[in-house]
Amino acid sequence: MMGIIIWLIVGGIIGWIASMIMKTDGQQGIFLNIIVGIIGAFLGGWIGGMLGLGGDINDGDFSLSGLLLSLVGAIVLLAIVNLFRRGRVR
DSSP, rough: HHHHHHHHHHOOOHHHHHHHHHTTTGGGGGGHHHHHHHHHHHHHHHHHHHOOOOOOGGGGSSSHHHHHHHHHHHHHHHHHHHHHSSSOOO
């Protein structure tokens, strides 16, 4: 149970930071920030695994590199969403 709460908190923070970087914070609330953060963590872990970077948050690694990979994944996810929503990345 505690793991789920940590995932929600970390996902919310990562999603919020990514939305601030991509300037989409005003368009989405806390629920979408959590979703973007969690999906971004999976996406960042997948990209990091393909590049051989390792240390992703999907393996329970809450290190700085794992959090940065999650942030990169969330930013990539928001860029893809912006591309389909507006026709440009911003």
